[in-house]
Amino acid sequence: MTQLKPLISHTSCGASTLINPARILNPTMLQVENLCKRFGTIQAVAGLSFNAHQGEILGLLGPNGAGKSTCINMVAGLLRADSGEINVAKLGSPINPEVRQKIGIAPQALALYESLTGEENLRYFGRLAGLSGKLLRDRVSWTLDFVLLKDRKNDRVKTYSGGMKRRINLAAALVHDPPLLLLDEPTVGVDPQSRNALFDNVLALKDQGRTVIYTTHYMEEAEKLCDRVGIIDHGSFLAFDTVDKLIKSHGGKSMVTVVRHDSQEQFESDDPIAECIRLQKEGEILSLRVDRPDLERVFLNLTGKAMRD
């Protein structure tokens, strides 16, 4: 698989960010057009359209029941869409088993055989994907190495920690070397160390030129990993763009809090740096805090604060 080096660019606000070269150079790995799916009276997915390019990490954010998993399941070929089209690697619909060869999925619920060892799980899933012989051995070995589980490959999965199970779940998605990865909340229930290891894995996969569709509830993960983010609710996109552009267009203003000897002031600002300079000129400041809008604020602004079950 082609190795792609990320480019560094500067945003309008001066912060440096990684621009995924795949979006400029690489072909489309996944095309989704006007996808719809209804379960009884519930419209789970209502006309989703998006593209994902080779070497891109595309995040799908949304509250519970927004339609993320239904979308992922349709892209994986697990569910048939009522209407719309999915084209994977320009080979066609994932309903076709040969097209599914290009897809690896790490479902949110750990889909592993707990009474088998990590290696046995990977060998099994590799065989199902058509691997055999030396190629299978090499892929299993590489994958175990990649998720840092080579030392525990002969232990049964039921003896693994939560983080290790998440990593072997990712490995099972990778073993047949698919160019398109669907990671459905891959860091649920893991400790910060394992989460960081998984982040490193995902970024390494991107560097290898794989396309990753990543669903999560953790906004900092999306900010850290995703080139573009789609915020879904009620089965359709409320917004879809790079993180910076989403924040700029839906995050609102920065909140500036200034504390002086005799007063405390809080106000919104479009240009917090200019405000800071102005405040300093006005007198002594005990503390100054600038809360920039982030993805979480974007998310709440778009989807509302009402609880979802």
Place this chain on the structure above:
Amino acid sequence: MRKEVIAIAANDIRLLLRDKGGAFVTFIFPLVYCIFFGLIFATPSMSSRTINVVMVDEDQSQQSTAFIELLKQSGAVTCNIASREEAIDQVRRAKKVAYVVITKGFGQALQQVQFNKRPKIVIGIDPARQAESEMVKGLIAKYAFELLFSPLNQKLSGGITGNQRSAKNHFAPIEIETAQLRQKRTGPSNSYDISFPQGIIWGVLGCCASFGISLVNERTTGTLSRLLVAPITRTHILAGKALACFTSTLVLGVVLFVVGRIAFSVIPQSPIHLAISLLAISIAFVGIMMFISILGKTERAVSGMGWAVLLGMAMLGGGMVPRFLMPHWMQSLSAISPVSWAIKAMEGAVWRGFSTSEMLLPWCVLVGVGLFFFAIGVRGFSWPDKG
């Protein structure tokens, strides 16, 4: 066969072997069953039930007719009349417990008992029913005695003397010959010939339940979704599951018969018939396994419902209690249980000496049952996308 199907089957068998409880029920328990019931069947026991026999009247005399009537009226036996060949065949097919041949000259000899003539009766017992052998002989002797001192015989013989009457308790008025069925190799060589087919049935039921539950387990743990995302079709997935159950059932049957052959002298009369029977049984129970997998949404539900169905089949089909201990109406009803056909197919090959044409019925029934239940199972199987 596609290698992915074989991979699914191999994985399922590995999972079964990793599950100690499932492996015990499938492989160890049947062997324990075979040995335990083999030992029990080896010890004769008495029964007070009515015995179903077939009578052969080769004498066609007044006494032979009266003897048959006496037996019928006794309530101890139920009987019908047939030729000797038909009678032997009925016992061999396990339709009757025994045949009783009233030999030519029976009536004449009965009239001349005081001149040391002894009427002769030949009895052939179903080798699987040796426990009832002495009971049948005792009944024949008892009613022969009654006939001997009946008004009819008194009239025809001119009366039995008082000395002979007083010697009733020490005097054997008839000669009972037991037909040597075993020498003709139409019966089991030992009790393990009977207990091994029944034991194998328990292993087959264990396989059936384990694989049925494992299919549901794949769905509830999410691994079925991963299989569905793999570049294989649903047909491959179900074929892999079916192959795993089929292979395990077949291997179980072969291994137990090999153990029976080596350690317990279980020698099939027709190894080819036995091989086909095991194939037919495997097909039948693969279908039933598929059916069991749709009896519930969770492992617990499928386990409960599955074992209820399987135990019902076993109870009715003679897997728990031999069919001959059941009331006659239940013996007839047991034909609806695939277990009874499976046992019949194995016994037919091992010791009943069924011809190929006689084996066709159980084989066809088993294959038909398998295909029928497999079709229902596939149709009703709840894939993750069907909810």
